[in-house]
Amino acid sequence: MSVWECGLLVLIGLGGGLAVGSGLVAFIAVLDIIPRLTQLTNAHRHIRAFEWALVMGALFFTLIDFFHLGAHWPNVVTAVYGLFAGIFVGTLAAGLTEVLNVFPILAKRLSMDGSLLFLLMAVVFGKVTGSLLQWLLHL
Amino acid sequence: MKDALFLRLRKRLAVKPEAMIALGDICQLFWDGEREEALKRMPIYQVKPTDGNLIVIDIMQVIQRVRSVYPEVELEIQGSPQIIVEVLNPRKKANPVLVALVWVLLFIGSGLAIMNFHTDVSMREVHERIFYLITGERSEQPLWLQIPYSIGIGMGMILFFNHIFQKKINEEPSPLEVELFMYQQSLDQYYIQNENKENQRTKL
Numbered sequence: 001m002s003v004w005e006c007g008l009l010v011l012i013g014l015g016g017g018l019a020v021g022s023g024l025v026a027f028i029a030v031l032d033i034i035p036r037l038t039q040l041t042n043a044h045r046h047i048r049a050f051e052w053a054l055v056m057g058a059l060f061f062t063l064i065d066f067f068h069l070g071a072h073w074p075n076v077v078t079a080v081y082g083l084f085a086g087i088f089v090g091t092l093a094a095g096l097t098e099v100l101n102v103f104p105i106l107a108k109r110l111s112m113d114g115s116l117l118f119l120l121m122a123v124v125f126g127k128v129t130g131s132l133l134q135w136l137l138h139l
Numbered sequence: 140m141k142d143a144l145f146l147r148l149r150k151r152l153a154v155k156p157e158a159m160i161a162l163g164d165i166c167q168l169f170w171d172g173e174r175e176e177a178l179k180r181m182p183i184y185q186v187k188p189t190d191g192n193l194i195v196i197d198i199m200q201v202i203q204r205v206r207s208v209y210p211e212v213e214l215e216i217q218g219s220p221q222i223i224v225e226v227l228n229p230r231k232k233a234n235p236v237l238v239a240l241v242w243v244l245l246f247i248g249s250g251l252a253i254m255n256f257h258t259d260v261s262m263r264e265v266h267e268r269i270f271y272l273i274t275g276e277r278s279e280q281p282l283w284l285q286i287p288y289s290i291g292i293g294m295g296m297i298l299f300f301n302h303i304f305q306k307k308i309n310e311e312p313s314p315l316e317v318e319l320f321m322y323q324q325s326l327d328q329y330y331i332q333n334e335n336k337e338n339q340r341t342k343l
Contacts, residue, residue: 032314036299039311064272072275078284081273082266085284086291093253093292094299095314103315104322110241112233119238120315122245124296130250131289134257138280 024058031095086131093127144178144205145169147217148198151327153225160184162205165196165222181208186226194224195334223327253292 028034034051038044063069093099107116133139147167154160162168163179170178183204184196198220205212257263266288270281300313312320 033299036314040298065268068272070272070275073273075274075283078270078273078281079287081269082284082286082288083291083294086288086293087295087298088291089288090292090295090297091299092295093249093256094296099249100314100318104319106241107319108322108326110233110237112238112241115233115238116315119242119245120300122242123249124293126246126249127253127296128289128293129246130253131257131292132286133250134254135263135280135282135285135289139254 021058025054028054031092033091033095036091036095090127099123142171143213143215144209145215145217146198146201146205148201148219148222150219151223151225153227154186156186156226156228157188158186158226160186160196160224162201165224166201166218178205181205184224186224190226192226192228193330193334194226195221195331196224197221221331223330 034047034054038047038050043050103116103119106112106119112119145168149165149167152160152165154164160183161179162181162183163175165183168175168178181204183201184194186194198216202214202216205214266281266284267278270276270278270284300315
């Protein structure tokens with residue numbers, strides 16, 4: 001590989017990474033997940049730390065994925081990882097505006113103000129059931 | 140200046156059908172500490188069955204009424220220029236069957252949506268990959284990872300909405316409550332623009 005080819009590859013890699021990285025941050029920012037989590041934990045002073053957690057996480061998992069840095073830990077460790085991953089995806093799914101926008105309209109149109117929480121639980125249980133079914137039945 | 144009557148319109152009022160709306164219902168009043176009591180009962184608007192369930196009362200209507208009785212009074216007007224009156228028709232109770240149907244709809248729909256999402260982002264391959272990276276074993280069905288993951292989705296959503304089945308984690312409103320508020324506010328703004336005949340005029 002010539003120097004030019006190497007240079008081009010580095011440029012493409014850097015550019016692609018830049019685009020994907022900023023896209024990821026923009027996506028998470030749009031869903032207001034971090035403000036929401038800081039609000040819940042009263043951790044407004046540590047918001048910088050959360051930003052870094054996001055960046056480090058993306059970097060860390062990219063590295064172990066690309067360089068095949070595997071470990072030989074017991075299965076239980078994956079359960080801990082799975083729980084955290086699930087909670088994150090849960091906040092992601094809840095933050096999507098489609099979900100948030102449906103409820104006010106449902107409440108008004110069908111005069112269901114009283115049973116909103118009940119309907120919210122339908123969405124939550126639906127997600128859990130859908131996900132479990134998919135994995136257990138190997139769909 | 141010394142005897143100005145201070146008026147401050149409320150934002151919203153809910154009344155029964157065919158109620159008589161008095162001045163005290165739609166605004167807070169202060170005059171000299173005594174005369175407001177009588178003024179509070181001054182009728183402003185009689186709700187008619189033809190009014191529908193929303194009425195916008197403009198501050199100008201209130202001024203006209205007050206001035207017709209007390210021509211000399213000096214008015215100090217505070218707050219918003221109109222109030223939305225909601226006529227509570229014998230409350231349509233949400234039909235339990237309908238609620239159940241919507242529940243099932245949302246349940247199935249959100250389950251489908253999460254499965255679509257997983258397929259879309261090849262979640263299974265990612266799970267297999269992560270399982271391999273952590274344990275060093277290959278597994279077609281890494282349930283050790285996937286079952287806690289699925290439960291986590293539910294926990295994350297509850298966390299986001301700030302509800303653990305009724306109990307609130309803290310005082311701040313949840314995103315859903317904020318969203319409901321925003322929707323109501325947009326509706327109110329629409330009513331103020333469109334239900335208030337004084338706001339629009341076409342001069343031909």
